[in-house]
Amino acid sequence: MNYRHSFHAGNSADVVKHALLIALVRALQIKESALTLIDTHAGCGIYDLHGDAAQRTGESAQGVVRAFAAANPLLADYRTAVRSVNAGEEPLLYPGSPRFLSQLLRAQDALILNEKHPEDALALRDAMRGIPAAVHQRDAYELWLAMVPPKTPRGVVVVDPPYEQTDERDRIATTLAAAHRKWAHGVTVIWYPLKDRAAHARWKEKLRRLGIPKFLNVEHWLYDADQPGIYNGAGLFIVNPPYAFTQDLLPLLEALRTALAPEGHKGTLKAEWLVR
Template sequence: MFSYRHAFHAGNHADVLKHLTLVATLRHLMRKDSPLTLIDTHAGAGIYRLDTDAAQTSGEAEAGIARLSNLSASENSKQNSSQTHVYQAEKATGSIATVLQDYLDLIAHFNPTATSSAPRVYPGSPFIMHALMSEPERAAVHDRLRLFELHPTDIQALSAHVAQLHAGRQISAARQDGFEALKALLPPPVSSGGSRRALVLIDPSYEIKSDYAKVAAAVQDSLKRFATGVYLVWYPIIPRPEAHSLPRRLKTLTQQAGRTWLNATLHIGQSSQGSGLTASGMWVINPPHTLKAALDEALPQILDVLSAHRGSGAAWTVEQGD
């Protein structure tokens, strides 16, 4: 059950899609000055070093965030012929997509002493959410962040990382099943202004088949408890029946609840080794009206960079519905 460690996969293409969607969604939600309850059901260690043996062994960050970070490199770097393919997206459009630049700037914030464009530190979802909720123009709102993780090593690391933030009661990290924890947190508490707002990120490893059914059950229960919440569900696109049927199941549950939805996918193409995850998706319930346009602009640029020198199958999609 605890064989999966995200340290081997931090900063890969799936993280790029997940965190780009998360940033774009939160930027919109944080335009309102009423507080948010932010919940991460599978928080992992919170933040990761990309120069560890784990990250170096998989090389997934090198093929993910490291490649994308070159988009924000200096003009001199852009003239380097060995990097020409990296900048095809920027040259084609004239500029980096707004949400992509926002995401890359956020990653750079965690790497202030980096001597190259490749980051040495990658923030997981908990630290991305904390970074946005603690920005000067947002900090006074006092959003709350609730983190859950079952892996004994990762929850220990997560708790230590959170303690270093000195955020007090604004952030909590618990060794608890995030699926079960949702039941006690929804609906969220009423703010002083009388509103209830929450964003829930559900991103298990799916290392066991039962995770797919648990995701669907958690979404169904959450929508009954708090139909107006914003729910982000990450899922792998792999040749497994449970994985193939999950988006269809989520669509059915969303439509039964009478809510809007958005489904974004990213497939970076087959690798020369022919193994490893190559595609994933983000299902968003009650998405901001700005999200589709933001992803439509950013995903082609991301695919142009991450699919370079790979095999067939590279593609991206963004669909939405009522």
Template sequence: MNYRHSFHAGNSADVVKHGLLIALVRALQQKPGALTLIDTHAGCGLYDLEDDRAQRTGEATQGVVRAFADSNPLLDDYRAAVRAVNEGTEPRLYPGSPQVLAQLLRLQDFLILNEKHPEDIAALRASMRGLPAAVHQRDAYELWLAVLPTRTPRGVVVVDPPYEQTDERERITDTLAAAQRKWAHGVTAIWYPLKNRETHLRWKQQLRRLGIAKFLVIEHWLYDAEQPGIYNGAGLFIINPPYAFTQGLAPLLEAYRAALAPDGHRGVISAEWLDG
């Protein structure tokens, strides 16, 4: 599956992913200790929703546009992150995860970004100019392991690949297993698209065999029945989520489900432990 992000910026997956990342980091920041935030597949950092690539798919109309039209205050933190990179009231620019994470930094926190694609790394460096971030151009899975354990006692690794390679899931599984041996207490968030339930169930079985104790699975299926051969939604695997995040998760997920449900569909968004 090719998920080059310039074509999909601001879609429903971005809304849920970035809303949950904000909630996750803020839950960790309830403690004063420093955090290291690491984005292994950082992308361009900032996207123009009026760009030809975004206009070609029009996916933002089913994502950020719906989120802005919704009145639920539980989406306010997400909307504030988007407004922070825009001058007007309507979102023309969309912040990728690097920009969202940069907005969350406290003085004691650190941000490490990585992007291998030669065009995207140039755009990333331009979009992050003047912001406190270390930017790398390396293989994402090599960097993931190289920065662990983090120099701060706590940290978050965000893994958000385009799933262009057929072995992407295998590389994630293998690298996560190695990362757990180096950094068992760390928090890891892995984004994934949902296209085929059978493929996804097989991957969850492989991940279950890693024996990770605190492995949260959040899935957002857009449609009431699977739509074969097309994008059906997205999810996050979150390893070691803090209690402050999980205790407030149910109403937050329901708010995103209601805001993003396609016309004629209720959709499903759920959270469960992998070993459950």
């Protein structure tokens, strides 16, 4: 599956991912000690929702546009973050994960971004101009291992690949196992698209067999029954989520599910412990 950020900016998966990232980082920031935020597949940093790539799919209409139309106050922080890169109320631009993370930085925190694709890396540097962030252009999995443990007492690694390579999931599993051996208490967020339920179940079982404790799975299926051959939703694996995040998670998930449910479908958005 090829999931280049520019074609899917602001879709339902982005809404869930970024709303949960905000909640996760803020839960970690209840403590004063410094955080390093690391994004291994940072993309372009910001996206034009009226550009050719985004218009070709039109997925933002079922994502950020729905989130802006929802009245639920639990989505207010997400909407505020999107508005920060827009001049008006309507979202014409969409911030990628680097811009969401940059808004959460405190004086003691650090932001490390990586994008291997040359054109996207150039766009990322432009999007992050004036923002205190280190931008790398390296293999994402090499960087992931090289950057952990971070210099700060705590940190978060966000892994959000386009799933262009057939071995992407295997590389994630192998690198996660190695990173966990180096940094057992670190927080890791792994995003993935949902297309084939059986294939996903096999990957989930492979990750479960790694034996990493405190391993949370958040899964969003858009439709009440699988739609063969198309994008059916997305999810996150979260290693070592903080207690404050998990305690407040279920109401946020319900707000997101309600806002993003396609016409005629309720969908499901749930969290379960893969390993605990």
